[in-house]
Amino acid sequence: MSVRDSLVVQFLDLVLCAVLVAAYGVLVATFGLSSPGIALLGGLLVGFVPGYAIVSALFPKAETSVDLRGDAKRLTFGHRVVLSVGTSFIVGALLGLVLASSPTGLFAGPTIVAVGALNVVGLLVAAGRRWATPPDRRFSLHRPRGVTFFTASSGLERIVTALLVVGVLVAFGGIGYAVVTPDRGETFTGFSVLTQNDTGELVASNYPTNVVSGESSDLYVEIANEEKRVVDYTVVVLLQSVDEETGAVTASSELRRFEASVPAGETATRQFTFQPDRAGENQRVQLLLYRGSPPTDPTRANAYRSVHFWTTVSATGQANASVVPRADTSLAPALRADVPPVSAVWSSGGSV
Known part of the structure; x- marks a missing residue:
């Protein structure tokens, strides 16, 4: 694998997140917020990307492991997804409190701008942290070799992880509609x-x-x-x-x-x-x-x-x-x- 191909693979996940943020901004500016497809992308923008940027910044290495009950568990891609969603919920709640107490208010326009800016900053920090990590130790979507993205220590853990990821993906559409569609307010x-x-x-x-x-x-x-x-x-x-x-x-x-x-x-x-x-x-x-x-x-x-x-x-x-x-x-x-x-x-x- 060439150096160029290696860099593409090592930063592919962050690039895809950045493309998602840019594509959402272009689609909203062109077609508005009412389309279900745009609402789904908005759900990813709010419910996944902020947390993924933070998790990627915290864990830039491929061999990252955590200690659970005395056993070392590898932080797989599936674990990163689940952590990213949970972190995004926390970040979204805090951001909502800040916007609600600010002069701009918790409306669609300020929310989209704030979430977009947060995602851009988070992805830049994550890219910087990964770049500072030695190339052979950087996390990428193909690592670790011979191990699937959702590797777990038991079949039950694999099933639970998969169900969590599927449930989170299904919820993205609802998140996008509820958070980033226009605030209709009281009629x-x-x-x-x-x-x-x-x-x-x-x-x-x-x-x-x-x-x-x-x-x-x-x-x-x-x-x-x-x-x-x-x-x-x-x-x-x-x-x-x-x-x-x-x-x-x-x-x-x-x-x-x-x-x-x-x-x-x-x-x-x-x-x-x-x-x-x-x-x-x-x-x-x-x-x-x-x-x-x-x-x-x-x-x-x-x-x-x-x-x-x-x-x-x-x-x-x-x-x-x-x-x-x-x-x-x-x-x-x-x-x-x-x-x-x-x-x-x-x-x-x-x-x-």
Whole structure:
């Protein structure tokens, strides 16, 4: 075997790891992270390469052996694989803690960059340690001669080692998907009913809690889409009479419904006219939000999100808007969720 061929063999495992790191970066930049094949490579990138680089740096010699219960055991390639996976898990956990506490956060981009940099540094250190080892004593994939990669002292140990390696390889796909695919995070929709104050600011107060039947008031519905996709919403506005003792709805009428298509990550505000159609004390103005079309009988129970406020509708007299809505101690949804700033305002004319 020539010197050149000998060097190729002696550093082939480290070269393959380096090629894997480079190939993953190119594939992610070209095709993104959603492909199952790319996720599998990501699993190798996270669950194997960091540990293999560390194990190779710690044990650069071919004849490395460990003392187990007084018996010297050769550190075979199979043992190196198992140690590499365990070490990668530890390194990945520590790296995740560092990223989670850093300003960048534990997201796909920073994770890929951090793991890639760690792999490059680890492989360089491993190559340096192996280069410093005399050529005839360096570990390589063909050493030791006459001994298989998974050599063990007993048949049972060989089976256990093989099963561990197979299980680890199967788990790589899951590791890649869970760790290096984009962090989808929590998906939700913010939903609130607002009014406009004297300065033109939209606020979650000053609801029309005392109005005259047939009198109109301008209200606003705010929808914050954090569902990671475009969503077509439907809003249904109900006026409900509620039994104060049981909380049961004794009468309900639909005042209005409208649709809104909101892009992912954006907030839309829809203005509408609130005009109650019947008199009554302590009536609940219930606003229901649905993803897509609502059912035949819209209720709070089948809505995706709901908000409400209380109002008294008089047959005669003048409306007296109150800044404090009636508290609902039994049914208690928030009148406004924490949502991003308004990005669009849609106005709907006409009365209900």
